[in-house]
Amino acid sequence: MGNFAKWLGAGLGFSVGGPIGSILGFVVGSFIDGFTKEDVENARTYRTTHSNVQSGDFEISLLLLSAVVIKADGKIDQRELAYVREHFKRMYGEQRASNAFKLFNGFIKNNNISTRQVCMQIRQHTTHASRLQLVHFLFGIAKSDGIVNEREVNSIKTIAGYLNISNYDFESIKAMFYNSSDSSYKILEIEKSASNDEVKKAYRKMVKKYHPDKLRHLGEEHLKGAEEKFREVQKAYEHIQNERGM
Incomplete structure (x- = not known):
């Protein structure tokens, strides 16, 4: 099984079902060349035999919501993309970050992500402290180009509301x-x-x-x-x- 399938298996967690699972399926099928149905099944098998599912869930959540914030101002800034990439490299290493970006690029291109549905699923399966960390990371992305503009703030505020983060x-x-x-x-x-x-x-x-x-x-x-x-x-x-x- 390829490294990407292993990585995805570790990150499926709650994402196998619900709106996040649907988005994952669409992105994997549409944007990642050479990824087969067998790879998806292998990834799911890998997931059932490895621990730290909560970390994988958080990882998928970071990628999805990062894509939402990056697109909030109507443009895709390379500095913001670089921030996400470097953040993942520091946290997970080169190979895992590379795997993550295969999905992330698909999320960026997908204009049918329901922020509310994604956040509701995240809210049900993550701790309050984890959701606070998500919001902190999203502000880091917004600030990476030197300024947090109003559209980005509004986008993050909407996400925070859906995640049951108080004002x-x-x-x-x-x-x-x-x-x-x-x-x-x-x-x-x-x-x-x-x-x-x-x-x-x-x-x-x-x-x-x-x-x-x-x-x-x-x-x-x-x-x-x-x-x-x-x-x-x-x-x-x-x-x-x-x-x-x-």
Whole structure:
């Protein structure tokens, strides 16, 4: 069995059925040359004998929603494509990233992806911490060309809503990609008028929410993204501390 079939087998998970399964089938059948029906069956067999399905599910989710955000402003920016490719190379290595991009290119070309249906399926099978990480990754894509435009923000906000991410959580992650006077407060999900005790309480809450251990079930390769969010929370708290002389 080829490397791609093995990789797809590891990533099928909940994606075998539902809207994500339909999209996978369409993309595999339409855009990936040399991929046969036998390869699909072999991939499914491989999946049943290997663990870490949650990591594979998350991987497919990243690819699908990345395609949605990249197309949000009506153009496909090569810098955003490069961001996804490099991110996958850092997380999974050259071969697995290459396999992922075979699917990703198909997702980019597919204009019939139902964001709502895809998100509803993801929501049913992933943890809240995993979905927060998805939103963080999508903002990273949007920022990779130097600016997060309004269409991209609206697209990510729609996705976050479908994923049952609260507006407070959405604004917290969004603030990690902007340099504004109130970004630190938004990251901690508090107002500038908050007392010092409220700031400390908010910091403890956010540390618990964004702690990398919450993504350990996805595998070591996903901890780096979690650590990035965690560092942003720490930087926000330190900024407020210095600003207030706490």
